Amino acid sequence: MGRYVIRRLLQMIPVFFGTTLLIFLMVNVMGDPIAGLCGDRQCDPATAAQLRTEFGLDKPVWQQYLTYMGNVFTGDFGTAFNGQEVTELMGTAFPITIRLTLVAIVFEIVIGISLGVVTGLRRGRPVDTAVLILTLIVISIPTFVTGLLLQLLLGVEWGVIKPSVSPEAPLNELLIPGLVVASVSLAYVTRLTRTSIAENSRADYVRTATAKGLPRRRVVIRHLLRNSLIPVVTFIGTDVGALMGGAIVTERIFNIHGVGYQLYQGILRQNSQTVVGFVTVLVLVFLAANLIVDLLYAVLDPRIRYA
């Protein structure tokens, strides 16, 4: 187990540097980082040259990348366009997005898995067909449409929720945005669980468990569900990163000042420090989530051993 974790951590290193380098290059292609610093006017050439030397932008890109990464490892993520430290922005933005992501994952697990179990055990019945059609519809409607529609209906027409979330983003205001972030993944979780349950419900161990007289509840939860969860856990794990990044759209619709909002501002104002910094942290979250998923396999299926 320990050796497996170490090997996986070592494998993460090239992926981490590759991803951050890719984003770094993209941001460098994105445009002149100096242009954003002088507001809407063009920068004075002398000032621009001085700023360039000051920020090390006159050096080749690979050297800039190395300097940047060196700073990151000492906890220095640079300065955002408004003079705030990027770490400070992260300090306010990440708690909000993490809360939003947690709400979304709870929705995925609770609603997605229960719907999946219910339909998987009743394949071909009306409940199953209805839920399947519902998941198809949810998958087909892009998140930003779902978000706008829910905002229109619940926020504007019926006044059930506030159409935009207050800056502190308390948990109760994040419920609907969280549902929106989760919606597409929720449908996938339902379908995955359904397929997996339906496949395993014919397995020998289920028949054995039923035959030895276990109550149906216990057969389903302890035997069937536990064995069916592996693909679902994989999906949810890889989804964590996508949820945090994909929250850009939802955060924009509901005016939530989380990671997506800061990133969007950073991109609009061509502030490479903010963009690269936030993406670097998101990549780390994604890699950590994948590692945790792999370790969870052993909990779910004792046959899987890590040498």
Add this chain to the structure above:
Amino acid sequence: MPEQTPDEAISAAGAGGPTDLALAEGDSLEKTPGGPEGTGPDTKPQSLWSDAWRDLRRNPVFIISALIILFLVVISIWPQLIASGDPLDCDLGNAQQGSQPGHPFGYDGQGCDVYTRVVYGARNSVTVGICSTVGVAVIGSVLGALAGFFGGWWDAILSRLTDIFFGIPVVLGGLVFLSVVTSSTVWPVIGFIVLLGWPQIARIARGSVITAKHNDYVQAARALGASNGRMMLRHIAPNAVAPVIVVATIALGTYISLEATLSFLGVGLKPPAVSWGIDISAASQYIRNAPHMLLWPAGALAVTVLAFIMLGDAVRDALDPKLR
């Protein structure tokens, strides 16, 4: 069960696990062109593809989605067939007005006819969907198949490379990458989707090629002195391509959705291009007064994505005997 090839190839795409359900079909499932395949004694040999096609023709989901897609393709090529106006012919005097005779969907914030714009918007969505999928499928399956077939250092590099691309959140990458582009054509968006989309297909192609290459008939072909190219094209590819097709068809719908999302954020297609994403983004400002501006393009987008995803679902059901 050495002859159980198509099942194994396909289960590479799904959750995996032994397939004991489709044994009966498995015997009559496959006659690879050139493959020394033993078929059942009195069952008529049928390929996976003709079997799948027979299944598809009877599937109402397939028929409905295929009709919708056919309709979308026709109006993307000839939008004039059902919309006589010009999507860029706008009169501010009509801004935000509701449904009127001759203009069933009303007008948008610039006074353009919403119906005409919805019809013309299909072209960009369908183009992005189809071109990105073709690009992703070709690049992804070639690279993935090479990695799966040859293994070794090329495989190691490709696996790490796909890990790297998977680490980038798609919408985020789109914002960064496309925010520099000023062109209002569909090509930057397609290029971006291909750039971030190919690893998904590459992984699947790699997996199914690895499953297929260990089969006895491939070993037999190798023993008979077949070249690498011949083994790949004649023996492995026909048995490994099904999962790629399934995933690519479903991905097509999600690419259309992605284009709309990027256009909504202002980095995908850019005006004067006509796109449902752009129209929805513009309509979101008037959501209180003129919800029809939002609902029509949003509905068209949802139906389009739904049609492609349903098609993908039907194709998967037909190609995956495990689900029968």
